[in-house]
Amino acid sequence: MAYVALIPLLPALVFAVMAPLSRAMRNRVQWLGVVGVGASLLLSIAAFAAVWPGGHEGEAVYHASWPIAQVGGVDLALGILLDPVAAIMLLVVTIVGVCVQVYSLGYMHRDERVGWYFAVLTLFTAAMLALVLSDNFLMFYMAWEVMGLCSYLLIGFWHEQEAPRKASQKAFLTTRVGDVGFAIGLAVMYATVGSFDFEAVLGSADSWAPGVATAVALLLLFGAMGKSAQVPLHVWLPDAMAGPTPASALIHAATMVAAGVYLVSRALPIFEASGVALTVTMLVGALTALLGGLIAAVQHDIKKVLAYSTISQLGYMFLAIGASGAVAGMFHLVTHAFFKSLLFLGAGVIIHAAHTQDMREMGGLAKHLPVTSVTFGIGALALAGIFPFSGFWSKDEILYAAWSHGHYTIFFIALAAAFVTAFYVARLWFRVFTGPVQNEHLAEGHAEMLVPMGVLAAITTVIGFSAPFFSEFLGHDGHWPDPAIAIGSSVVALCGLALGWWAYGRRHLVLNTRSLKQRAGSGYTVLEQKFYFDITYDYLVIRPYMRATEALSRFDRDAVDGAVNKVAAVWRSAAERAWSFDGRVIDRLVNESARAARASGSALRRIQAGRVQTYQRYVLGALVLLMLWIVVKGA
Amino acid sequence: MMQVGPSAFLGLAAVLFTLGLYGAVARKSAVMVLMSLELMAVAVNLNMVALSRFVTPAEMTGQFFAIFTMVVSAAEIGLGLALVLAIYRQTRSIELSSIDSLKG
Numbered sequence: 001m002a003y004v005a006l007i008p009l010l011p012a013l014v015f016a017v018m019a020p021l022s023r024a025m026r027n028r029v030q031w032l033g034v035v036g037v038g039a040s041l042l043l044s045i046a047a048f049a050a051v052w053p054g055g056h057e058g059e060a061v062y063h064a065s066w067p068i069a070q071v072g073g074v075d076l077a078l079g080i081l082l083d084p085v086a087a088i089m090l091l092v093v094t095i096v097g098v099c100v101q102v103y104s105l106g107y108m109h110r111d112e113r114v115g116w117y118f119a120v121l122t123l124f125t126a127a128m129l130a131l132v133l134s135d136n137f138l139m140f141y142m143a144w145e146v147m148g149l150c151s152y153l154l155i156g157f158w159h160e161q162e163a164p165r166k167a168s169q170k171a172f173l174t175t176r177v178g179d180v181g182f183a184i185g186l187a188v189m190y191a192t193v194g195s196f197d198f199e200a201v202l203g204s205a206d207s208w209a210p211g212v213a214t215a216v217a218l219l220l221l222f223g224a225m226g227k228s229a230q231v232p233l234h235v236w237l238p239d240a241m242a243g244p245t246p247a248s249a250l251i252h253a254a255t256m257v258a259a260g261v262y263l264v265s266r267a268l269p270i271f272e273a274s275g276v277a278l279t280v281t282m283l284v285g286a287l288t289a290l291l292g293g294l295i296a297a298v299q300h301d302i303k304k305v306l307a308y309s310t311i312s313q314l315g316y317m318f319l320a321i322g323a324s325g326a327v328a329g330m331f332h333l334v335t336h337a338f339f340k341s342l343l344f345l346g347a348g349v350i351i352h353a354a355h356t357q358d359m360r361e362m363g364g365l366a367k368h369l370p371v372t373s374v375t376f377g378i379g380a381l382a383l384a385g386i387f388p389f390s391g392f393w394s395k396d397e398i399l400y401a402a403w404s405h406g407h408y409t410i411f412f413i414a415l416a417a418a419f420v421t422a423f424y425v426a427r428l429w430f431r432v433f434t435g436p437v438q439n440e441h442l443a444e445g446h447a448e449m450l451v452p453m454g455v456l457a458a459i460t461t462v463i464g465f466s467a468p469f470f471s472e473f474l475g476h477d478g479h480w481p482d483p484a485i486a487i488g489s490s491v492v493a494l495c496g497l498a499l500g501w502w503a504y505g506r507r508h509l510v511l512n513t514r515s516l517k518q519r520a521g522s523g524y525t526v527l528e529q530k531f532y533f534d535i536t537y538d539y540l541v542i543r544p545y546m547r548a549t550e551a552l553s554r555f556d557r558d559a560v561d562g563a564v565n566k567v568a569a570v571w572r573s574a575a576e577r578a579w580s581f582d583g584r585v586i587d588r589l590v591n592e593s594a595r596a597a598r599a600s601g602s603a604l605r606r607i608q609a610g611r612v613q614t615y616q617r618y619v620l621g622a623l624v625l626l627m628l629w630i631v632v633k634g635a
Numbered sequence: 636m637m638q639v640g641p642s643a644f645l646g647l648a649a650v651l652f653t654l655g656l657y658g659a660v661a662r663k664s665a666v667m668v669l670m671s672l673e674l675m676a677v678a679v680n681l682n683m684v685a686l687s688r689f690v691t692p693a694e695m696t697g698q699f700f701a702i703f704t705m706v707v708s709a710a711e712i713g714l715g716l717a718l719v720l721a722i723y724r725q726t727r728s729i730e731l732s733s734i735d736s737l738k739g
Contacts, residue, residue, distance in 0.1 A: 610738030613668075613731055616660050 001050065001062040005080050007043045007090060008133060011036040011126035018119035026115025033118035034101045037125050041094035047082055048091055054084040054473035061087075063135060074194065079135030081198065084474050085330065089132040089262065092334050095459070096254040096341045097125040099452035103345050104246045106446035107352070111244075117157060121247065124150035128255045132262065136196040137186055140263070144182070144227065147256050148175050154251060155243040167239035174236035178226015182263075185219025188212065198266065205269040217270045217277030220263060221284070228260025228314045231288045235533050237311055241303040245351060248303065249344030253310050254337035261317045261333050265326050282322025286413045288315025291531055293420035297427065298527045301357045302347050305428050309383060310340055312417060316398055323410060325401025327476050332398055334470075335390035335463060339382035342456035346376035349445035349453075350432060359428065364437035371450050373433045375457040380429045382460045384422040385493045392490070393464035396481045399489055403482075415492055422493040426500020434505055644685030652678035665722070665729040669715045676708045 014036030018026050051061050065079035101121065108114045124147060131143035156168030186196070192212055193201050205213060224230070229237035240252050251257070264271065264281060271277045292312030299305045313336050320329030349372045354362050366373040382389035385396070395418060402411040444450070468478030520527075529535065651674055658671025680701040687697020723729050 608738055610735035611732060612734070613660055620656065620660060 001047075001082070002064065003043055004047050004062050004082050004133065005064065007040045007047065007094075008126045008129035010039045010043075011122045011129065015119050015123035015126060018115060018122070021115070023113065023115060026119065027112070028115070030105070030115050030118040033122040034098070034105065036122050037094060037097045037101050040090075040125070040129060041098050044087075044090040044094045048087045051082065051084055051087040054087075054475065059083060059475075060135075065135060076138060076196075077136065078139050079197075080133050081135035082133065085265070086132050088330070088334060088470075088473070089258075090129065092258075092337045093125065093128050093132060093255050096250060096337055096456075097128075099345070099456055100246045100250040100254075100341065103249075103348070103449050103452045104244075106449040107246050107348050108244060113157070117154070117244065117247075120150050120153045120157075121250065124154065124251065124256070128259065131259055135198055137189065137198070137201065137267075138196040140266075141182065141186060144223075144259060144263075145179070147251075147259060148172065148179070148227075151175075151240070151251050151256055154247040155240045157244055157247065158242070161242075163239075164242040167236075167242040171236040171240045174233055175226040178223045178233050181219045181221075181226070182223025185216050185223065188219065189216050192216070202267070202269040205273040208270075208273060210274065213270055214274040214276050217267070217274040218280060220267050220270070221277060221281055224260030224263045224318075225284060226260070227263070228257045228318070229288075229311045230260070230284050230315060230318060231291055231311075232533060234288065234292070234311045235537060238304050238307040238530075241301070241307050245303065245344060245348035248307075249341040249348070252307065253340035253344050257310060257314055258333050258337060261314065261321070261329060264318065264321050265330055268321070268326055271321075278322050278324070280322070281318050282407065282410055285315045285318025285320070285322055286410050286417075288312065289319055289417040290315075290413055290420070293417045293424065294527055295530050297420055297424040298524065300359050302350060302359050302362075302428065302432065303344075303357055305359075305424060306340070306343055306347060309343075309421065309424065310336075312421060313340065313383070316395070316414065316417070319410060319414060320398040320401055323398075323402045323407050324405050325398055327471050327474055328394065328397035328401045330474070331467065331470050332394035335382065335394040335460070338456050338463065339379045339390055339460045342375060342379040342453060342460055343383065345449070345453050345456065346372050346379060349449055350376075352445065353442045359431045361438060362432045363435040364433070365442060366433040367437070368442035369433075369444050371444060372453070375450075375453045376433075377429060378457045378460055380425045384425040384497060385418055385489060386497075387486075387490060388461070388464055390460050390464040392486075392493075393467040393481065396486050396489055397467060399485050400482050403485060415489065418489055419492045419496040422496025423500045426497045427504045430501060430505035641685055641689040644681060644689075648678040648681040648685070650678075651675075651681065663730050663732060665719045665731050665734075666716075668731060669712060669719070672715075673708060673712060676704060680704055 011033075014032050018029060018032060021029065047062075060081050060083050062080065062082040065077045067075040067077045069076045101118070104118065104121065108117055111117065127143045127146035127150060131140055131147065134140040134143060152168045152172040155171050156164050158164045159168070189201055190196060192208060193204055195201060208216075222233075226233045237252055237257070241248055243251075271281065289312050292308045292310075292315055296305050296308035296312060299308060313332070317329040317332050317336070320326070320332060349369060350362070350365060351357055353365065353369055353372075356362065378389060382391035385391045399411060399414055399418075402408075402414055445453075468480055471478035526532070655671045655674030655676075655678060658674065659668050662668050662671060683697040683700050683704075685697075687695065687700075691697075719729055722734060726733060
């Protein structure tokens with residue numbers, strides 16, 4: 001079973017091979033990414049077969065651990081833990097990963113940095129697989145951060161333009177806010193248990209002090225909210241649509257944003273030990289599901305609609321986990337991963353064909369993009385929750401979980417969100433595929449783009465029927481949908497679709513932006529401004545921060561630089577004084593003594609005339625003087 | 636018989652020394668200067684012999700010294716004449732006033 005470790009290692013190896021190559025070389029070996037993720041897919045299928053038929057919750061089929069470091073006598077380890085949840089996630093990540101990679105071969109083939117795109121995409125997949133397979137929170141956190149990095153690189157892939165650059169920074173910084181909570185949560189956890197292992201931490205969660213459990217759970221939830229774009233940390237995801245569309249499909253729909261949900265479901269025993277944290281999770285999810293859906297209903301950019309829809313659906317998952325329906329949440333995670341990546345890939349084809357992302361400039365694409373319109377329609381129906389497509393089953397389970405655990409308010413919020421979802425789905429589909437044709441030269445996508453979409457559409461169509469078996473695979477009681485709830489939610493979804501058709505699908509548009517604005521008044525403005533989150537952050541965080549940095553820079557310029565300059569000036573004048581002292585006094589002393597030596601030398605040289613007899617005269621004179629002195633003194 | 640005392644010897648020596656000193660200082664020819672130097676050495680020798688004879692007659696110190704001095708001055712005059720010859724070959728002159736290449 002050691003091959004399980006290869007599942008994340010192979011794509012990581014592909015990245016390690018591609019990263020150091022030159023750009024031209026890397027562009028030539030872009031298929032390596034497909035090979036790496038494809039190999040992971042095959043190994044994941046093998047791993048899934050090994051886990052089959054599942055049915056044991058939290059029990060590892062394979063568990064291995066390699067210590068990498070020792071801190072304070074405690075081993076820090078990289079570990080592989082394969083259990084039913086991980087096996088399912090592996091399949092989801094690798095299937096979507098392969099589809100996106102194959103699709104990207106067609107979508108990105110004209111980009112001059114396509115090799116780097118594939119390298120990062122592969123590293124991202126490797127990190128997600130490592131996260132899914134990790135057996136301790138520390139490795140989980142490491143993989144989590146690598147994904148954050150890859151997300152940053154992919155969102156900012158076209159960094160020549162300003163919007164992707166800013167979006168990548170926003171995504172990185174916003175998720176970082178959540179990550180700080182995650183990191184503090186890990187620290188508290190380690191202080192409490194002295195270990196990061198899932199087994200040790202989750203096994204002892206019951207015995208923690210309730211306050212500690214609540215604190216850890218809420219901090220982990222905060223991290224998950226950042227990664228999974230939950231209100232109020234959701235603001236990065238819509239902007240992240242500035243990245244390449246297939247990357248959005250992989251990262252911002254299917255996998256990375258799912259990491260937050262996966263974290264909460266992994267750490268569920270802590271949440272259950274707390275209780276309060278579970279309620280908070282539910283409330284955050286319900287709020288996000290409704291707000292995301294409402295905002296999506298007024299967006300014009302096709303990718304932004306999908307982005308807000310992703311936020312809304314992730315809210316659904318949090319809601320489900322909070323409402324004690326963790327299995328339902330995980331199932332929605334799986335179905336959503338497939339149909340949302342399908343929708344994003346379809347959006348990619350539409351954007352390629354129409355050369356715009358604005359839905360108001362599209363229309364009548366069904367005639368030109370037959371395959372896309374059908375596959376996109378399947379994804380849209382799944383998102384709206386229409387039988388028999390996958391979204392119907394998972395949404396139904398979530399509603400059932402909320403109802404059966406007595407969360408009636410939450411149930412109706414979820415139902416309202418489902419209605420809004422159906423409405424904007426219909427709005428999206430009818431606006432894009434029906435109505436007047438606005439562009440005659442439209443081309444269907446390449447085969448390598450359409451085949452992955454077909455695969456995802458097929459999975460979306462059939463995977464819903466596995467709903468009861470999914471629960472059993474995870475070790476819970478499986479059941480078919482409750483008829484009353486199923487019929488109720490279907491009616492609501494159909495009403496939403498009908499409203500969307502009434503407004504946007506008929507020959508003449510009943511609602512356009514202007515008439516909607518007139519009818520809805522200030523309510524529309526609130527939606528258009530996305531509930532003022534961005535503006536609030538701008539005023540509360542970004543502007544004060546900028547002002548603070550400006551004040552600091554002024555302080556630096558005036559006070560710090562001023563002091564330095566002052567010291568320099570004083571030093572300089574002292575140096576000038578020393579220089580003039582040196583010139584006037586010391587040099588003069590030296591020069592004068594030299595001149596004196598020279599003068600005395602030229603005076604004395606006359607005595608040495610070279611004539612022996614002159615010297616003799618001196619000696620004679622000296623002798624006379626000496627004798628006189630002796631005579632005088634002696635007397 | 637007239638007693639010849641030491642003062643006669645010392646006086647003669649003084650006259651000889653003064654003549655030599657004058658010659659050494661005043662003559663132009665190098666050979667004459669050398670001869671004057673010999674004169675001064677002779678005066679000194681005379682002094683030593685006389686003083687030895689009159690002051691310490693039992694000992695012969697002065698006489699011995701005189702002999703030493705004569706040997707040394709013979710060697711000295713040999714060296715001096717050799718120098719004079721060498722200078723003459725260079726400058727065709729033995730006038731001391733023209734020998735001044737060691738001036739400062």
